[in-house]
Amino acid sequence: MDTQSMHARIIPGMRYRNAPAAIEWLCRAFGFEKHLVVPDKDGGIAHAQLTFGDGMIMLSSVGGGDFGRLMKHPDEIGGCETQSAYVIAPDCDAHYARAKAAGAVMLRDVQDEDYGGRGYTCRDLEGHIWSFGSYDPWAHSG
Template sequence: MSSIPKQTLCTVVPCMRYRDAPAAITWLCNTFGFEPQLVVPNEDGTIAHAQLSFGNSMIMLGSVFDTEFGRLMKQPAEIDDFVTQSTYLVVNNADLVYGRALEAGAKILLDIKDEDYGGRGFTCRDPEGHVWSVGTYDPQG
């Protein structure tokens, strides 16, 4: 086995960009249950950097900026709502989160169902088009 991974609780951290990062932070926390760990706002109200925790994992996000790194990424709306990756959240109660997602106006892409491989889950888009899968299937458990 490789010794490359660092021994830490969270070794893979998705990084995302949002046009309205403050609204995205609120939506992700209220809908999925993320908790703000660190939010660094700019003077103009955009977000330079944010870390949202979820159990022993997290995502990092920020506002869309025209920077060297920012030019590597496209928002779903810029590429006909396609995405090149999505995030899977392992939850205890997929039906509860599904209800929250519906109330928050998420576009449901794959309705909630019991999966053949185990677990129960659904797939949706957040307000800016990023694709999220949420379910009880735990590949580690």
């Protein structure tokens, strides 16, 4: 099976307090593209899918429900996360400059990685932690 032609099989899911603004920011700052955006009746987002190359994230507005009670926003747990996304960005330096110009809070500036490539880590407009890098583990797998 050619993994390079497959779509991502693991799709991170995220919640945002102002999901409509987050969608616009994620597209402007990180280069995501809108694949599907479903508004809810309250002006928020019931479900959205954003793509980056052959990868995707799904997001919605912070809310209740059974699943919502299992999730915490970074501002509810001291700015921490229990997981974060790594996104392959072939031109990591240009991606870093774009994200920084859009107001991403840099936690780790762009640098060469010990395992190959270049990468950086930042927070988005609501405090979620993201890592971007040129290292492609699919190209380096045995």
